[in-house]
Amino acid sequence: MKYLNLGCIIYNKMTLNIPITELEQSAFCQDGSNFRTKTLEEEFNSGVRWQRIPARYLRIPVDELNGAIKEAKALLGDKVVVLGHHYQREDVIEHSDLQGDSYLLSKLASEQSAEVIIFCGVHFMAETAEILSSSSQRVILPNMAAGCSMADMASTKQVEDCWDYLSKKLKTIITPVSYMNSTADIKALCGQNNGIVCTSSNAGQALSWAFDHGEKVLFIPDQHLGRNTAIDYGIPEDEMVIWDPYKVDGGISDYDLDRAKMILWKGHCSVHTRFSVNQINLARAKNKKVNILVHPECTNDVVSMADYVGSTEYIKQMVHNAPNGSSWAIGTEINLVKRLAHTYPEKNVFCLDEMVCPCATMYRVHPAYLLWVLEGLLAGYVINQIKVKDSIQLYSKIALERMLEL
8 A cells, every 4th residue: 555645644643732722622512412423614613623634525514424434434345444432423433343442442453354443532542553453454543633631641751750760769669550541652661661551441450460560550641540440459548649740759758659559640531520529419319219330530539429430341331231211320421421322212321411521532533534544545545544663562562461461
């Protein structure tokens, strides 16, 4: 295949680090009653700053996009496999050949034989697919602006500085644990320093592995998943500290650092931290029998009040296995919640937050971008290929394989 070199295509994530502005966030928040997919022109007019795309894709209605995507996929056949994360909008997920959360998709990516993997997710997920796939395969991200606000809270330089400081300061063995929601560079740092990667599905197992190999853990970049997992593991909160990359020495005193078992990076998920104790109280006031089911990226006060806590796949299975007539207030990304409600109409499934805000970066994978990269393949071009340096791949893969072996 040839490689298309257009001015509008940017392959290096670091050159396309688009922050989530307040304007863009507010453009997506709504009451949940109408989640139709707009044309790309409408999206750009609302103030979003996504990757530029040839003008002809801007005004194509969603029905025409869906038809064209199906036609392109049929022509490409088994040369291409489309992976779709559960948080994708319906008009994208319907075209995915395989669906899952970040853990399941990382496993699926390593098992594919297709020449091209199109990853309908965000940048760190596509990087992981590139690392775990074979050297003969190509991984594509439809919109290179689809990053992750949490991953952006831990830059490579910040984490390297933190690790250097801790390594020199502490006499004990520290094990770095990186949540999947991180760049390949951060995963490589873990692999190079006897660390491991985890997802929300296996964070408990990863933490146990980490303490088998060290006395302290540096958990990057989600403080809430790290805290909730550590509490389940039996570590008291007074033995946890938060590393703030914008403060001298992380803002941690020598005394607190010395007695801490968990060093939590100051990062969070912009979606899951919206859920609150007040929302749980309101749901229970309306229905005393409602089941509160939340993701472990939520804050600890929310997790502590919930009836069930687990990964995206766990949430799916809980609703699937629930008896008909049961009620479920779910604290996770709205596209998955709406899909579960549609799939199981005999159960009362709704989002904890009435004013729902989908994952703003996942939302950037519009079906027009999917059509664009598919038609590029039909023309013999690879658009938006994800590339990870060999040295980064080597150590990232070590940390990822440790996770997959759990």
